[in-house]
Amino acid sequence: MSNPAVNLPAYNYCALPLAAYACRPDQSRGRVHGEPESRHRTPFQRDRDRIIHSSAFRRLKYKTQVFVYHEGDHYRTRLTHTLEVAQITRTIARALMVNEDLAEAIALAHDLGHTPFAHIGEVYLAECMKPYGGFDHNDQSLRVLTTLERKYPGWNGMNLSWETLEGVVKHNGPVTGKPHVALQELLGQMDLNLKTHASLEAQVAALSDDIAYNNHDVEDGLRANLFTLAELEDLALLRRILESIRAAHPDLPERYLVHELVREMIGAMVDDVLQETQRRLNKIKPKSADDVRNAGMQIVAFSESMRRDVDALRAFLYERMYRHFTINRIWLKVERIVTDLFTAFTNSYKLLPDNWQRRVEEAGGAKDDKVLARIVADYIAGMTDRYAIREHERMFDLYWDLR
Numbered sequence: 001m002s003n004p005a006v007n008l009p010a011y012n013y014c015a016l017p018l019a020a021y022a023c024r025p026d027q028s029r030g031r032v033h034g035e036p037e038s039r040h041r042t043p044f045q046r047d048r049d050r051i052i053h054s055s056a057f058r059r060l061k062y063k064t065q066v067f068v069y070h071e072g073d074h075y076r077t078r079l080t081h082t083l084e085v086a087q088i089t090r091t092i093a094r095a096l097m098v099n100e101d102l103a104e105a106i107a108l109a110h111d112l113g114h115t116p117f118a119h120i121g122e123v124y125l126a127e128c129m130k131p132y133g134g135f136d137h138n139d140q141s142l143r144v145l146t147t148l149e150r151k152y153p154g155w156n157g158m159n160l161s162w163e164t165l166e167g168v169v170k171h172n173g174p175v176t177g178k179p180h181v182a183l184q185e186l187l188g189q190m191d192l193n194l195k196t197h198a199s200l201e202a203q204v205a206a207l208s209d210d211i212a213y214n215n216h217d218v219e220d221g222l223r224a225n226l227f228t229l230a231e232l233e234d235l236a237l238l239r240r241i242l243e244s245i246r247a248a249h250p251d252l253p254e255r256y257l258v259h260e261l262v263r264e265m266i267g268a269m270v271d272d273v274l275q276e277t278q279r280r281l282n283k284i285k286p287k288s289a290d291d292v293r294n295a296g297m298q299i300v301a302f303s304e305s306m307r308r309d310v311d312a313l314r315a316f317l318y319e320r321m322y323r324h325f326t327i328n329r330i331w332l333k334v335e336r337i338v339t340d341l342f343t344a345f346t347n348s349y350k351l352l353p354d355n356w357q358r359r360v361e362e363a364g365g366a367k368d369d370k371v372l373a374r375i376v377a378d379y380i381a382g383m384t385d386r387y388a389i390r391e392h393e394r395m396f397d398l399y400w401d402l403r
Helices: 043-052 055-062 078-096 100-109 118-132 137-148 162-170 181-187 200-223 236-248 254-284 289-293 304-322 325-347 354-363 369-381 385-396
Strands: none
Touching: 043 100, 043 162, 055 078, 055 385, 078 100, 078 200, 078 254, 100 162, 100 200, 118 325, 118 369, 137 162, 137 181, 137 369, 162 181, 162 200, 200 254, 200 289, 200 304, 236 254, 236 304, 254 304, 325 369, 325 385, 354 369
């Protein structure tokens, strides 16, 4: 691992003042592979830019959030979800006076390891990988960042800073149990202090993810006619917000009412997070980023009352959206696509594209089933929805090449 960042150029490395508990780029713990610092960007800005310019980030455009891409152009994809998470992250980070660049980098990276077809694809790929060490999309995101993205001459992966990798690994809290594959490999090069909490920037990104998907899934679910505004009024938080909007705009058409509902819900959740987080900061009084890590608790959080409201909304969405019969029907098709592809490629890696065949051979996968399975999982996890569908057609449609 490289030495911590030192002798940074004397440019304005943060647009706004940072709190004492924020992560400072001039105190970064460095990267696995040493490289000269940028003359114009901080380490965290470089991390963010490398993520945005990665092929894995571009592929998120055609990866499912809830609805498969061909079902409509207005539904969220994994890319638009990621951008919305990043926007909410920046808002909260700025209000708390923590490092926006670092928080944004973590937000942009958090879903890079998602499979095609969202969590449905992950379920079936994990099932295929059970005999070979398992599969987890969070660990796969780390694998993309540290191994799979290959565009730099000196290393595989993106060579991100300690703080960004720590945030991706620990954004949901301390890591307990046996680390997955990518994390095991990284720990041989970099100590991420797995038993502590993550930075405030990582905690902000994690909660922003919750805010984004809960609210935007409401909008997409209404657009898909999976439930109605009247049904949403059974939820206390949404009922209060709808009553407030209707009082201010009695004759508002439904399309504007839906937009205002989502906008006001996001605002209410962000306000609540800021108030609760400030209360916890006032109690803990951290003087450094390490004080945040060693606080023994998540500092960025909803209040108890908002947590109950969010849990109720999540339960509603689970029942009425994520387990709707139209979504359930997709499960059958995704199981077939993922399982067929995994079985075919592990039975004969020569069916893989040439560059992936070379990866198998260079890693010894031609003689090691576990290594081969991991590389096949990398290949499938990196697919977009449409590429997975076409690859399955090419492999299993007898007349594909004859049309």
